Amino acid sequence: MSRLPEGTVELKGVSRSYDLRLEHNMTLKETIMRGRRTRSRKVQALRDIDLRVEPGTALGVVGSNGAGKSTLLTVIAGILPPDEGTVRTSGRVVSLLELGAGFHPEFSGRENVVLNASIHGMRRAEIEGRMDEIIAFSELDRFIDAPVRTFSSGMYTRLGFAVASCLDPDILLLDEILAVGDAAFQQKCIARIAEFQRAGTTIIFVSHSGMAVKRICDRAIWLQGGRIDADDRPDKIIDRYEHGLEKIDDLFSNFDESEPDQAEITGVRVSGAGGEQTRFMSGEPFSVEVDYRVDGPVTPVVQIVITTTEGGLIGATDNRLLLESDPVTGPHTATFSLERLPLLEGRFRVAVELNPPAGGRSFHRRGRGAEFAVFAQSRGYGPVALPGEWRVGTTTGAPG
């Protein structure tokens, strides 16, 4: 095989899957009783990836959750071997998949700097020489000799990045590390990463932040379902990626305001227990009131569509079954109410449409009828609260 120039990353036909374990034999007894059988689902995290990153390139990696971004980095870092294909890197690879990984809680900040830097392959003499620089970068000078268990998570992250900032890698792998810390420190991190780039370090940078990718990277790839979906200039990729996020929004792009015809929506309100409000706690009473006026001989069906502000559809409902038999002109109010709002944290939008019962062109629609925010204290994430119950027990007489 030819020698790669220092700072090159080369992947050929790389695939990697992992088992999503539904039931894993963690003990010898289980293994002896059933053989090492596990009920699991294979998740193909990377499929046949070909990628070559030239020295000095800053490559941005974008994609939705589960697209394989983090797996790509762990495979390049050599933490996980690929199932198929080859991964070759040349030069010192430093992976910052998590800041402060391996900090020992009982050790002081200073001791952890030495330990952490040596985990990343730095020599003690080098570390000692740059200690002041590291401490200055972390802005922790007063606390550096306290055990890190006393640190706040922000301080922890700052120290983690400060160690990283003094490493001298040929290839730097960064996973979403800018998602933590305060804005000022994030700016400092981005500036430091840009410095690495100027110094000729190859950077592979996973981020959800289109801004950061545009600012730092000179090439970007878009991963989707474990494949490289696009490989282009960052601005193009980011535009496409952000456009992709809004794809669902297209469904409702024709859902904006229309000219009223025979019926008109005059008001849309979201209310809680105490009247009109725009901020809700998950699980609170919630209702949507639609005021409309009927001008012609029609009986409109009121439909409401709840989406996230990014356009993700949550649900739609209408009052088709409750229609009055004879058309009545004049003002009306339709109310849709929920005893317990089943949404989790996020910002949501209510779109309203007045439709003819037999279908066809709507009388009037309003794409942005009302907006509201939901806050949650419960566990779980995603737009919707799953109002279920968990039960855990030992499984007796399990199959197999």
Next chain:
Amino acid sequence: MRRALDPATRELFSNLVRREIRGRYKGSLLGIVWTLVTPLIMMLAYTLVFSVLFRFNDGRIPYYALYVLVGLAIWLFFSGSLVASTSSLIGSANLIKKVQFPRAIMPIATVISHGVTLVAMLVVLIPIGLWLSPGEPWVMLLLPVALIPIIMMVVGCALAVSVLNVYFRDIEHILAALVLPWFFLTPVLFSFDTFPLATEHTWLVDVLTLGNFVTPFVLLFQNVVYWGVVPNWGIWLYTCTVGPAILAGGYLIFNRLQRNLAVEL
């Protein structure tokens, strides 16, 4: 193995050993002194029970307390390393999932940190052994040679146990339950020479020697440090073949299973 020799890896190694030792005693008043206090207390208790109360020792083991302490030094090095290495990979799960480095360093650092305890005990034992040993004092010169197969055996076991425990988490419980009976079947508190049954049933001695792979290593150590006798060729042959074999076996198991550590942890 080229990576193991590069200076950065060596430094990581020494930093991890330091982390292990300091982590163990950080915040405790006596610190590293505990490494000596524990075996001393054990020695006092066993001497009291077996030598004074049960009069188990009929005088064929002179300085019984020293004999026990010598045996404990090597036994605690073995069992302590083994028990601690069960958690050496699991305890560093976070690190292993996020950073690439030679993973074998973890269990080996655990063994070395217990080796430090052994060295601390040897600092006490060697002069006393030279002074009281019933045999030839010059035999102590064999100690560095004798330690080589012992360390190989312990490192091999630690490598295997650390990685197997990731896949079968009850290895550590099995070990914890096994350590005490294993200890009593190893000639630490008694000697095969003074074994009441040994003269009538030599086969029993063979079973206890060959059925327990640690025994020859303990005998090797006791011969050199306590008895001051050059170990017989059988002990040398056994330890110098089984020691490297266990190391090789442990390394093979470790290498085979470590590939997917990051997902198994």
